[in-house]
Amino acid sequence: MPDGTMSTGGGPLTVGGLGEAGILRILNRRFAAVPASQDWPEGTVGPGDDAAVVAAPDGRFVITTDAMAQDRDFRMTWPAASSPGATAATRAGGSFAGGYATGWKAAAQNLSDINAMGAEPSGLLLALTMPSSTSLAWIEGLAAGLAAAVIHLGASRCRVVGGDLGSDDRITLAVTATGDLQGRAPSRRTLSVGRQDLPEGSDPGLDLILSGQAGWAAAGLDVLDTGRDELLRRLEAAEEAGLPGVRRAAALAASAQLRPRPPLGAGQRAAESGALAMMDVSDGLLKDTGRLAAANRLHAELDPEWVQAEARALRPLAQALDRDAEHWVRAGGEDYGLLAVLPAGGSAGSRLPAGFRRIGRLVSRAAAETAGGEEQSGAETNGGPDGWDHFSAPFRSRPQIR
Amino acid sequence: MPDGTMSTGGGPLTVGGLGEAGILRILNRRFAAVPASQDWPEGTVGPGDDAAVVAAPDGRFVITTDAMAQDRDFRMTWPAASSPGATAATRAGGSFAGGYATGWKAAAQNLSDINAMGAEPSGLLLALTMPSSTSLAWIEGLAAGLAAAVIHLGASRCRVVGGDLGSDDRITLAVTATGDLQGRAPSRRTLSVGRQDLPEGSDPGLDLILSGQAGWAAAGLDVLDTGRDELLRRLEAAEEAGLPGVRRAAALAASAQLRPRPPLGAGQRAAESGALAMMDVSDGLLKDTGRLAAANRLHAELDPEWVQAEARALRPLAQALDRDAEHWVRAGGEDYGLLAVLPAGGSAGSRLPAGFRRIGRLVSRAAAETAGGEEQSGAETNGGPDGWDHFSAPFRSRPQIR
Known part of the structure; x- marks a missing residue:
């Protein structure tokens, strides 16, 4: 006491x-x-x-x-x-x-x-x-x-x-x-001017890389928002249906929501490895990669194969809760991973800093319109299903956790 | 628009x-x-x-x-x-x-x-x-x-x-x-150790000095808390009774509450003039001089003559509102004056920095008990009438402006 x-x-x-x-x-x-x-x-x-x-x-x-x-x-x-x-x-x-x-x-x-x-x-x-x-x-x-x-x-x-x-x-x-600070601080807008003003349709050669996970905190909010009895019933049913590891996934997801683990140190490593721009992912990958792109007059594309792979471990839990694992990965916020931009892979300047994965790329606007990838709006649009805006219209009157 | x-x-x-x-x-x-x-x-x-x-x-x-x-x-x-x-x-x-x-x-x-x-x-x-x-x-x-x-x-x-x-x-x-910062940052506790450990009853030779006014913001809160019609009635009655300048005093007091003017720059001047300790007055002179004293195991005494003089301009307004002008000066918060401690007046080290006035002194505890001055508790006691504590017992349930 x-x-x-x-x-x-x-x-x-x-x-x-x-x-x-x-x-x-x-x-x-x-x-x-x-x-x-x-x-x-x-x-x-x-x-x-x-x-x-x-x-x-x-x-x-x-x-x-x-x-x-x-x-x-x-x-x-x-x-x-x-x-x-x-x-x-x-x-x-x-x-x-x-x-x-x-x-x-x-x-x-x-x-x-x-x-x-x-x-x-x-x-x-x-x-x-x-x-x-x-x-x-x-x-x-x-x-x-x-x-x-x-x-x-x-x-x-x-x-x-x-x-x-x-x-x-x-x-x-x-x-x-x-x-x-030790040295430079890569902001959201530090892509070099030359890259910003590329001709329409050309490829600026910029990879999106991520340290940390995506979608687990959003899954955790759904776990926490499901009543305890209902949750146990659904997890048991999923186990009986042969879905592997749903209890453990539910525990990990709740933990990701309640105790997020931003990869401290990754920012310094990325800056030393030549990252051109950085931001943390608090409102979801779609929204935050869109913001990063918009700040540099570019579009963001997430690699669909990466999204599928990242969603794999969440899929049994999503099925148990009637949710979409890929939506958690693309739009779920609060994982606090670190997003950075690196010159595209190849012979020069492409060394991925430790703990990062390539998750997509930045493209010029015309390229985005013709690319088959997952197109996103770079504008600061309403939160809607794709990310969180505290004051989106219509304002959400029920309590919401961003 | x-x-x-x-x-x-x-x-x-x-x-x-x-x-x-x-x-x-x-x-x-x-x-x-x-x-x-x-x-x-x-x-x-x-x-x-x-x-x-x-x-x-x-x-x-x-x-x-x-x-x-x-x-x-x-x-x-x-x-x-x-x-x-x-x-x-x-x-x-x-x-x-x-x-x-x-x-x-x-x-x-x-x-x-x-x-x-x-x-x-x-x-x-x-x-x-x-x-x-x-x-x-x-x-x-x-x-x-x-x-x-x-x-x-x-x-x-x-x-x-x-x-x-x-x-x-x-x-x-x-x-x-x-x-x-440019140079040292005088905190609340920077009185030299030798001065802290004086024999009981001895005089440590430390003046309390203040830049800025005291009591006006508290008077302003009383002005703002008085209904408009009631306030006008009281101010008119006071003018008819021959009290000078009550309207202007009410305006100045409301302004002091709504737009307090901390004397920026006074902190740097006091530090350069050898101030030994400093703090701003947010919760009232009694409470804040008490805190400054307690942090150095001393007692604070406000000079009663200074309090009377400081209250003079507030007295007609206090009379119009049925309040106590000296209480405003001693206990009223939110003027954001700057309080500092300076070696006591005399031949050495006593140059008052520009904009400051001597308002009292710090004394050892036994001296405080025998002095005729305005004794205060240095302890962090309940806010009560002498200053403001957000979580004093009993907790004040009605809205309060500190």
Whole structure:
């Protein structure tokens, strides 16, 4: 039991009786589990002051922020040990209600953005608003999950450097991450000008490569959205019908949704290998390859054979849940893989960085219209079935997890 | 009318039909008004990528974040031109609903934290969640107010470098600010060890100094919380009773609440003048001087004569509203003045930096008990009447502006 906690009439312990100082004690104790927290270099300042001071060895730093709202970007009821997605990590988070997965995801999606700039994470800040009825278990889980993601994703030089607490009727959190650069930061728009202005129909010779998986987090959301009894019934029926490994696939998919694993370090490797542009895949391959292409006035084509191969391991689970495995792969978000552009394979400049696979290519617009590949719109169109837009029309009024 | 906006059945225009790209266009056009946005130095990256890249000339950077929730930290109904607090700046924000004041405050309180570390603001990030029913006027106001604060507070090297949009039932925003350092960053705890361990009852010789005003923002909240008709009635009655300048004081107070003016630059000046510790005053002088003292195992005493003098200009307004002007000065938050500690006056080391006034001193604990001054608790006690704690017990269930 944390120091200073108070019972509120026999119900679950809540943050209401703790005061800001008490809540900060709980958070800071969990954040101290992050290895780099043991060492604050000369000239840096950690939490507890008006602002933190963070080292920027390159004379620049990378920074990103993401907001998450209750029932939109996370669920209070996200499962713990008893779910089909139970793994060692889930069981460790079992007493933390949905907070553990929420903290993990908040850290992971921000660390992924740092990775996508070819940088190494250096700091996290947590701005949190919540009602006084928020359970201590949830807040302990949030902090533990956030620290666990930093540790298990390998962000070994990253610390929680600050934050802010506020009260509200619902929980929202905004995590900010910073990172160190070493050399150039390939953005979404760094394809050389010469390549952008190719004649229509010509092939710019640009491969799309991916580190990390695609479709598993979306499959996991479908697993988590299926009622427990219904899920067990469907998995049993699938096993009886001879579909192999559906239980294990369901567990892996839930884990991919609750504890996504962006391939930290892949950004730096790709940058060193000559990647011309990079971005992380948060809203699905179709949407995000389309954005990357559009930023360079090109079109993206996913290799249909790669999509089929990537969908293979998901197919039995998709069948059990009446879903389409290839749709998960093409349109499913939140896997936080790293997408990059590399000069096309052949004799020169085509060395694939470790951990990456070729998944398609960028083509000029006219080429896209004649190619037999999987054509996509590069425009920032409505989310619809092909990816996620928070404010697409018609606005989705029911809670949605992007 | 912004490009691409859509009417929703004749009602006010909302963000629901715009999509993320449309909302981003509105925000980015407003943020482009910030002077530094015209120039992104080589090697830096602005909004539109996975993350931004910001220069850190000192090899370090300062960073802080603050969350604000609808009806807690800001109000949708914050007034525009027709209020008694109308000034040129308010009238400029008149068509923006409450968004303008919200954006200004969000920027101001974060820039204030950067100032309190002796740094110069370099970047802002905005993480925003909102319902699809949010009016375009509000969001335009938010962006315009944020940009206006950067411009009018003199953060001339600060840009909006990134952000994030999400949907939620209510509006929350989390602003992150970064800053450049030149030399040391006086924190709250940088008093030298020798001074911390003085014998009980001895005088450590440390003056409390303040740049900026105290009490006006709290007075402004009382002005804004008084119904319009009631306020006009009270102001007229006060004028008839011969109280001088109450209308003007009400306007200045409302402006202090809606558009606080942290003294940017004062942090760097104080650091150069040998300030030993600094922090900004967000939760009121009593609470914040208490925190600064407690961080150094000392007590804070406000000079009663200074409090009386500071309250003088607020007294007629306080009388009109049946409030206590000295309580506004001592306990009122959100003026975002800069508090610093300087070696006590005399021959050596006592040069007051420009814009600062001496408002009290730090004393050892035993000295505090015998001194006749205004004694305060250094402990992080309940907010109560002496300052604001978001999670004080009992939790305040009615909307409160800190």
